[in-house]
Amino acid sequence: xxxLIILGDGMSDEPLKNYGNKTPLQLANKPNIDxxxxxxxxxxxxxxxxxxxxxxxxxxxxxxxxxxxxxxxxRGVLEAASMGVELxxxxxxxxxxxxxxxxxxxxxxxGGHITTKESxxxxxxxNEKMGTENIKFYPGVSYRHILVIxxxxxxxxxxxxxxxxxxxxxxxLIKAETSEAEKTAxxxxxxxxxxxxxxxKHPINKxxxxxxxxxxNSIWPWSPGYKPTMPTLEEMFGIKKSAVISAVDLIHGxxxxxxxxxxxxxxxxxxxxxxxxxxxxxxxxxxxTNDFVYLHIEASDEAGHEGDVxxxxxxxxxxxxxxxxxxxxxxxxxxxxxxxxxxxxxPTPCAIRTHTYDPVPVSxxxxxxxxxxxxxxxxxSVRGGSLGLLKGDEFMKMFLEK
Numbered sequence: 074x075x076x077l078i079i080l081g082d083g084m085s086d087e088p089l090k091n092y093g094n095k096t097p098l099q100l101a102n103k104p105n106i107d108x109x110x111x112x113x114x115x116x117x118x119x120x121x122x123x124x125x126x127x128x129x130x131x132x133x134x135x136x137x138x139x140x141x142x143x144x145x146x147x148r149g150v151l152e153a154a155s156m157g158v159e160l161x162x163x164x165x166x167x168x169x170x171x172x173x174x175x176x177x178x179x180x181x182x183x184g185g186h187i188t189t190k191e192s193x194x195x196x197x198x199x200n201e202k203m204g205t206e207n208i209k210f211y212p213g214v215s216y217r218h219i220l221v222i223x224x225x226x227x228x229x230x231x232x233x234x235x236x237x238x239x240x241x242x243x244x245x246l247i248k249a250e251t252s253e254a255e256k257t258a259x260x261x262x263x264x265x266x267x268x269x270x271x272x273x274k275h276p277i278n279k280x281x282x283x284x285x286x287x288x289x290n291s292i293w294p295w296s297p298g299y300k301p302t303m304p305t306l307e308e309m310f311g312i313k314k315s316a317v318i319s320a321v322d323l324i325h326g327x328x329x330x331x332x333x334x335x336x337x338x339x340x341x342x343x344x345x346x347x348x349x350x351x352x353x354x355x356x357x358x359x360x361x362t363n364d365f366v367y368l369h370i371e372a373s374d375e376a377g378h379e380g381d382v383x384x385x386x387x388x389x390x391x392x393x394x395x396x397x398x399x400x401x402x403x404x405x406x407x408x409x410x411x412x413x414x415x416x417x418x419x420p421t422p423c424a425i426r427t428h429t430y431d432p433v434p435v436s437x438x439x440x441x442x443x444x445x446x447x448x449x450x451x452x453x454s455v456r457g458g459s460l461g462l463l464k465g466d467e468f469m470k471m472f473l474e475k
Contacts, residue, residue: 074475075411075443076312077356077400080136081392082129083374083421085433089382091324097373097385097423098434098451103393105401106436107417110450113438116460118341118468120419120433127428128233129374130296130323132418137331138309138469139365147227147298151326153219157336158211160300161356165257167227169210169218169290171195172234174269182234182378185287186344191277192216195289202262202271213322215343220294222261223328224255229261231295235378236427238297252360264313268292305332306365309466310473316359318352319369334363343371345388349395356396359404365473370396377421385423412439414472415450420456430464437472 088094120132122142130148134141149166160166171184171192184192189212196212204210207223230248237245246265249258269291272278278288306312317328320341328335338355340348347370357419370392376385397415404411416435419428434455436447445459460471 074359074439075363075407075409076473077360077413078136078367078472079392079397079400079412079413079415080133080367080369081266081389081415081417082369083375083377083428084392084417085420085431086377086385087422087424087426088419089225089430092382096452097382097389099453101386101389101393102297103389103450105393105397106248106389106415107449108401109397109413109438109454110436111448112444113413113436113448114442114445114460115434115436115447115455115458116463117432117455118416118435118463121430123430124234126429127419129418129428130327132260133324133327135367135465136416136468137306137327138460138466139303140465144301144303145298146301148296148323149219150298150300151330152213152219152322153326154215154329155322155325156211156213156219158219158409160221160222161223161358162300163224165222165227165238165297165299167220167222167231167261167294169220170234170293170295171216171218171288172271172291172293173289174291177241177243179234179237179240179245179293181238181287182293183375184289185281187216187281189214189279192218192289193375194277195272195275199268199271199292202397203267208260208264214320215290215469217322217466218292220264220292222257224365225297226251226256226257227299229258229297231297233295235294237377238426242291252292264294265292272397273298290316301330303330307332310469312473314363315365315367315368316363317369318355319371320347321369321371324367324369326365334359345372345384345391347372349391350399353396358399360407367396373417374421377423378426380423380426382423400425410440412445412472414468420452435460435463435468437455441475
């Protein structure tokens with residue numbers, strides 16, 4: 074048996090008043106996803122412990138069966154692994170967004186969805202102006218970057234920018250949780266203010282302004298941590314050969330620590346315009362040589378953060394028509410049966426534009442298992458499924474069950 078997880082990041086939502094109290098999953102035309110549900114078993118999965126922040130970094134680790142309260146060391150360290158950034162034990166690593174601030178208010182978490190080419194130029198510029206032997210910036214994809222502080226203290230209260238849209242940035246600056254972390258908090262806040270002075274006048278932002286685009290005019294460090302110690306999927310579940318496909322460094326970094334082959338797809342953007350066909354083809358090819366494949370699609374999460382209901386519906390339909398349909402057709406030709414699970418990592422409701430703790434809908438299709446009575450995939454239909462409410466590593470154990 075081969076195993077494929079299709080992860081639609083942030084795909085689940087809440088009922089929308091202006092849409093007949095239905096969710097985007099209920100509104101979307103998704104016959105292929107519904108086929109998996111009708112021919113599989115469904116339920117809910119809790120991906121965020123009550124003690125932790127509902128971020129993709131926590132949720133994706135949980136989906137893969139990790140005890141996140143034991144292994145989690147922040148989002149930055151995972152993305153650093155994907156980028157090949159070598160961390161020493163005394164390196165504090167943080168995710169570092171380029172964001173848009175207007176009238177002292179955080180308007181978006183993505184620097185107006187700045188391109189990788191533009192953002193790389195800005196990060197190199199910041200490294201020249203603010204980097205030292207103890208402060209290093211590393212460019213990533215689009216707005217997602219890395220900041221490493223030598224001998225930094227991780228006891229910090231850092232707020233993810235996507236959680237505080239339309240808030241005054243001064244109200245959510247970094248705070249020290251202990252007296253030992255005061256120096257690190259002060260340093261990071263100073264870097265935020267200095268970045269605003271430097272970025273506002275940079276030619277890349279001047280050009281964006283002339284084109285009517287949002288400016289990437291501030292850094293925003295968050296999710297601090299040190300290099301983690303994590304078991305591989307083989308050590309946890311006996312999976313010998315596995316692969317991960319995503320457009321974002323976070324998921325690639327999880328793959329590195331999990332012992333998975335990291336597959337990059339040209340044209341994968343993490344947005345609604347990502348290369349869906351390329352990712353679908355890569356997943357099918359990866360299944361031919363791997364026992365387990367984790368296919369991650371970011372687009373629905375970004376639509377949720379934008380609060381764009383119509384776009385979120387479209388991303389779900391793209392997932393259905395341009396990925397799931399192709400995969401279902403191709404695996405018919407496989408000599409070995411393939412089990413497929415479909416789920417999000419967490420909800421990203423359009424109404425509030427950030428993540429929530431609610432359990433996520435999951436369907437597991439296995440050609441050797443009897444289906445239950447659930448016929449359509451959404452947040453409410455799956456509640457009547459035979460899987461019930463799964464927690465911890467129960468999902469992975471059930472998915473891999475033969």
